[in-house]
Amino acid sequence: MSDHSTGSRRGFLKSSILLGAALPCTASIAAPDQAPTAPGQRGRMPPGAAKAIAEQGDLGADRSDQLVSHPGSDFMVDVIKAAGIRYVAAVAGSSFRGLHESIVNHGGNSDPELIVCAHEEVSAAIAHGYAKVAGVPMACLVHSNVGLQHAAMAIYNAWCDRVPIMVIAGNVLDAAARRPLLDWLHSAQDLAAMVREYVKYDDAPLSLQHFAESFMRAYEISMTPPYEPVLLIADQELQERPVEGATKPKIPRRAPVHGPGGSNEAVARAAKLLADAASPLIVVDRAARSQEGVDLIVRLAELLNAPVIDKGSRMNMPTMHPLCQSGLQRELVPAADVILCLELTDIWGLVNTMPDKPSHQTRRIARPDAAIVGVSANYGYIRSVVQDAQRYLDADLTIDADAQIFLSQLIPAVDQLLTSDRRAMIAARLEPARAAYARMRQADATEAAKGWDASPISTARLSMEIWDKIKTLDWGYVSNSAFISSWPQRLWDMTHHHHHIGGEGGFGMGYGAPAALGAAIAHRDAGRIAIAIQPDGDLLTLPNTLWTMAHHSIPLLMVMHNNRAWHQETMHLTRMANRRERGPTSWNVGTTISDPFVDFAAMARSMGVWAEGPIDDPKALPKALDRALAVVKSGKPALLDTLTQVR
Amino acid sequence: MRAMRRIWLGAALTLSVQAILVPVSRAGPAVKREASIEAGHRLYMQRGCYQCHGMVGQGSVLSGPSLSPLRPDSDAFRRYVRNPAGSMPPYTARILTDDELQRIERFIRFIPSPRSYTAIPLLARTVAAGDRMPDNRGDGPVSPGRAIFETHCAVCHGPDGRGGVGPSLLAERSKRSLLETISFIKDPPVAMVRLYPGSLSDAQVMAVSRHIRGED
Numbered sequence: 073m074s075d076h077s078t079g080s081r082r083g084f085l086k087s088s089i090l091l092g093a094a095l096p097c098t099a100s101i102a103a104p105d106q107a108p109t110a111p112g113q114r115g116r117m118p119p120g121a122a123k124a125i126a127e128q129g130d131l132g133a134d135r136s137d138q139l140v141s142h143p144g145s146d147f148m149v150d151v152i153k154a155a156g157i158r159y160v161a162a163v164a165g166s167s168f169r170g171l172h173e174s175i176v177n178h179g180g181n182s183d184p185e186l187i188v189c190a191h192e193e194v195s196a197a198i199a200h201g202y203a204k205v206a207g208v209p210m211a212c213l214v215h216s217n218v219g220l221q222h223a224a225m226a227i228y229n230a231w232c233d234r235v236p237i238m239v240i241a242g243n244v245l246d247a248a249a250r251r252p253l254l255d256w257l258h259s260a261q262d263l264a265a266m267v268r269e270y271v272k273y274d275d276a277p278l279s280l281q282h283f284a285e286s287f288m289r290a291y292e293i294s295m296t297p298p299y300e301p302v303l304l305i306a307d308q309e310l311q312e313r314p315v316e317g318a319t320k321p322k323i324p325r326r327a328p329v330h331g332p333g334g335s336n337e338a339v340a341r342a343a344k345l346l347a348d349a350a351s352p353l354i355v356v357d358r359a360a361r362s363q364e365g366v367d368l369i370v371r372l373a374e375l376l377n378a379p380v381i382d383k384g385s386r387m388n389m390p391t392m393h394p395l396c397q398s399g400l401q402r403e404l405v406p407a408a409d410v411i412l413c414l415e416l417t418d419i420w421g422l423v424n425t426m427p428d429k430p431s432h433q434t435r436r437i438a439r440p441d442a443a444i445v446g447v448s449a450n451y452g453y454i455r456s457v458v459q460d461a462q463r464y465l466d467a468d469l470t471i472d473a474d475a476q477i478f479l480s481q482l483i484p485a486v487d488q489l490l491t492s493d494r495r496a497m498i499a500a501r502l503e504p505a506r507a508a509y510a511r512m513r514q515a516d517a518t519e520a521a522k523g524w525d526a527s528p529i530s531t532a533r534l535s536m537e538i539w540d541k542i543k544t545l546d547w548g549y550v551s552n553s554a555f556i557s558s559w560p561q562r563l564w565d566m567t568h569h570h571h572h573i574g575g576e577g578g579f580g581m582g583y584g585a586p587a588a589l590g591a592a593i594a595h596r597d598a599g600r601i602a603i604a605i606q607p608d609g610d611l612l613t614l615p616n617t618l619w620t621m622a623h624h625s626i627p628l629l630m631v632m633h634n635n636r637a638w639h640q641e642t643m644h645l646t647r648m649a650n651r652r653e654r655g656p657t658s659w660n661v662g663t664t665i666s667d668p669f670v671d672f673a674a675m676a677r678s679m680g681v682w683a684e685g686p687i688d689d690p691k692a693l694p695k696a697l698d699r700a701l702a703v704v705k706s707g708k709p710a711l712l713d714t715l716t717q718v719r
Numbered sequence: 720m721r722a723m724r725r726i727w728l729g730a731a732l733t734l735s736v737q738a739i740l741v742p743v744s745r746a747g748p749a750v751k752r753e754a755s756i757e758a759g760h761r762l763y764m765q766r767g768c769y770q771c772h773g774m775v776g777q778g779s780v781l782s783g784p785s786l787s788p789l790r791p792d793s794d795a796f797r798r799y800v801r802n803p804a805g806s807m808p809p810y811t812a813r814i815l816t817d818d819e820l821q822r823i824e825r826f827i828r829f830i831p832s833p834r835s836y837t838a839i840p841l842l843a844r845t846v847a848a849g850d851r852m853p854d855n856r857g858d859g860p861v862s863p864g865r866a867i868f869e870t871h872c873a874v875c876h877g878p879d880g881r882g883g884v885g886p887s888l889l890a891e892r893s894k895r896s897l898l899e900t901i902s903f904i905k906d907p908p909v910a911m912v913r914l915y916p917g918s919l920s921d922a923q924v925m926a927v928s929r930h931i932r933g934e935d
Contacts, residue, residue: 394850399780428806509850517836517846522777522787524839530777536841546863546926546935557779563845599925639770643782646767650808656815657765705920718770719779 144280145170145311146178147321151284153183154323155291157211157238159202159593161187161195163222165215167242167258170311172213184211187593188623190616192219194586196226196301198620199237201587204386204573205548205594207362209236209294216243216258217266224267225580230301231270232460233385233577234358234415234450236294237301238287239267244308245276264303269457272300280310281321288324297331297449297474299361332449333481334473341469343485345410345443347494352376353408355422357383358415359475363569366390368479369414375486377501379404379508383416384554384561385574391566394502394509399516399562410443413467414475419446420463428647443468447475460578516562528715529690531633534605535559537693538631541701542603550591551584551604552576555640556633557719560605570600582613585630589621592628592709601627601704606711608634608665608672615675621709622680629704630711631697632672634686635718637664672713685713752829759826762819771807776830783807787830796824864930867923871914872931880931885911892932900928 148171152160160175162168175186189195192214199210214223220241230237244250244259260266264274273293277283283306290302315321334342346352354373360366369388373380379397381404382389389396397404405411405423413419423438438444444467451472454461471478490498520532535556543565552575553560566572573591576583584606592602611617611632621628637660645659660666676683682703684696693714700710752760763769771783778785791799797820800810810820836842869878875885882888891900904924905915915924929935 390851392848392851427804506850510846513846513850514836517842518833519777519785520842521836521839522785522833523773523775524834524842526775526777528774530775531779532777536845540841544863544866545920546922554781557781563842565848599922599929601922642767643770646770647806647808650810650814653811653813656767656810659767659770705922707921717774717777719773719782 140312140314142315143170143174143311144283144313144315145174145306147280147315148283148287148306148311149174149179149184151287151323152211153179155238155287155326156208157184158206158208158597159187159199160184160211160213160240161189161198161590162213163189163192163195163215163219165213165219165242165258166254167216167219167244167308168213168240168306168311169242170308171240171242171306174311187620189586189620191614192222193226193582194589194614194617194620196223196230196237196239197583197586197614198590198593199239200226200230200233200235200577200583201550201573201590201592202594203230203235203237203299203590204233204587205550205570205591206597209238209291210590211238211240214239214241216241216263217260218258220263220266225578226583226586227267227301227303228270228458229576229578229580229583231272231458231578233574234298234300235577236299238291238294239271239301239303240306241303242308242311243276243305245305246307246309249309263305267303269455270301271303272298272453274303274305276305276307277310278307279321280315283310284321284323288326292327292329296329297361297477298453300453331474331477332452332472333477334447334471338469338471338473339478339481339485342412342445342447342471342482343489345445345469346376346378346412346482347486347489349376349378349408349410349443351408352378352410352412353381353404354378354412354414355381355383355416356388356414356475357385357417358574359479360386360388360569361474361476365476365479366569368476368483370395372479372483372486375483375490375498377498377505378412379505381405382561384558384572385417385577387566387569387572387574388414391561391564394506397505397509397512398558399512400508405438407439408442409439410445411438413444413446413448414479415448415450416446417460418462419444419467420465423465424463430651445469445471447471447473447478449474520559520563523717525690526717527690528635528688528717529693530717531556531605531719532559532563533690534631534633534693534714534716536563537690537697538603538605538629539564540694541697542601546600547571548573548591548595548600548602549604550588550595550602550628551606553605555607555719556605556716570595570598581610584610585614585617586620588628588630589617589626592621592626593624596627596707601629601701603629604631605633606630608632608636608670609638611672612665612670616679618676618681618709618711619679625708627704627707628709629697629700630709631700632685632711632713633716634672634713635716636666636669637718639663639718673711676711676713681709681711683711683713685711686715687712688715755822756826756829759822759824759829762815762823763826766810766815766819766823768823776827777833786827787833789824789827793821793824863923864926864928864935867919867927868930871912871918872927875912888931892934897928897932897934900932901925904928 164172175181175184187198195212199212202210214220227239241263243263244255250256250259268274273290275286277286286304290304294300294302356369360369366388369380370393373395379395380389381401382396382398416422423444424434424436426432426434446467451470523530524533548570549560549572554575588604595602641663642659645663649655649658673683673685687693687696696712700712703710772778772786776785776787800820802809875883876888877883880888901924907913
């Protein structure tokens, strides 16, 4: 059939589309059979009724089987709403088209609101960052197979970081329901298998009732320590078929699970060790899940006048507290007789060293007789394929409990054991601790002064110029600071849990920008300003995050830590070449971001984000920060590209 | 031919490293340096010393100690570089000659001493602030909302919100929702000072509203 033949199906379709497009500005449309036919236009006219019937069947026949008035995905949206999910981050994908449409039209695109992304890794990382500030999960909707694979790395980061995400993946399980070609390429027999090693729970519901119950179960599992991502498959047939049967499926209530605490015996043993200790040390990493957790850590530290090392995966300990002595780890670990480790990623690495040498020699740095107490909800939850469990340590007391819950048990138990003599001894620890803290702060400031006027800008200067601008605002720092020498933790006044969200968890590249964006959404909802110091290599992984940021007008101040390299790798390459005594200047091959340099400001502007830079003069920073903050205060994102020292 | 290639690669590397890093060498006012110091600087960058110890020897808690000032004497410095402890890679004579090492050392010792932090207001203020006990007993650091309240609101409503020229705010939480408190501040009655948007931003109105309501 030729495109030009009168009454062809394709010609009819074309005309229909043209008519449809013209409809709004046309008062009336003549019936196809009566339409005037201009010379030379015959091939574009609609077919007559007879031909249309011959091709399409009886046009007057009942077409109600094409309509779905109560699709299952409407019910799914009701379930998502009932769980209190406020946002769904997604890249559009046909395997969840029904759910997508229901979010927009049935749910009114509000609670949950769709956060439009250009990559599923961005969707999952946004949910990761959001949960660390909001304290509740965001949903992340991904396409079958390819979308989930894109999201996989970000899900892994969240899993290592013990962060809840509700991942919902479309899929077409029933082969008979799959459209040819793409539906087969984008369907899986066991979709969750792709990420099962790093989600805490998954299910592929076969009915809407099953979906509702599994959704609530998934939510509660993700929010029971250890918090983790979970995955639910939303089958396309389930989304698109009408709700069937006389009985509408029911949405169960959420049933929050009380997390695991310590046994009476474990609490008593830990309390005795700490009460009797001469030099107790508290080390925290993901211990505080909320401000309550911060307050509990402070209370225990003050009860014992014990210094605290905050490893920084969360904001655990106020940085201005004299017992917050993270910078004194090298002195404190060898001196401690009891070390209480709360939700640490790596206890072995705390009490031992293993320099990056071919010999892999190790050395214990803690006292041989130091009692090591480990508390973590992860002792009872471990996976084999991925090895985030870290090296085994034969601790003296290992307790499978959530640290925040355990602290609420431990503090009264320690308090009860303290005699007046013990309290007097403990009180005497405070002044030396304050002196040590003062020395630490002076040493940090002395280090920060080095390179203060250098260009590119030192990371200490960058951090402090930012601090000077935000300290009177209600703020949240939403990026990892390890790669900028942890200056914010060392010099900023962090007092609240929301002041810092820690890092990637799994150190997967690409986390930084989207997680900062997700955290900024939660901060915006709480009336705060979010600030990220964004590594260049990380932003280069998922630059489309900037578009999402502009599209949703998320107030986030993003200041680049642009050292024009994947800098950690320059060190690794130097290490390798030096060991092999060759290529002493070859370290920059494959490790530096040059030739060409990336113009991050232009990149941001191209996607609708206000931006300035590159800035390499530290004296130009304060005014540039003022301009950027003015944009952020108006409710929009801003990016400052600053050329920085490497660390 | 191979020799030519090596020379080309060497030149390309120098250019490339300098393109990335040369702006970095400015550590303050330009100081005229003798040629051997310049050569030492180039070597310091090209051989990757800066990767761990920073472009101006400032070091990092993540990668390596500061070299400014360089504490070991020349002999100890050279022995350490050849056979270092920790994660530092060894620099044998095959990849770094004695002469090159000497030039690098001269450059490091030439790095100007940094200013004292006490001469940098941003740092001096931070240290001078000293430590604070936490706010979990109510005597801790000042929240942003409280700081705004003390600056703009306390003069009328009293330092603790119990009232003065203006009414008490202690029952604010039971009288209005958070949004209503925010709206009230943004669009105040005639007798009340209008602070928004001139003096307070949206975020600051939110912060002070939460403070008044005891929610910060």
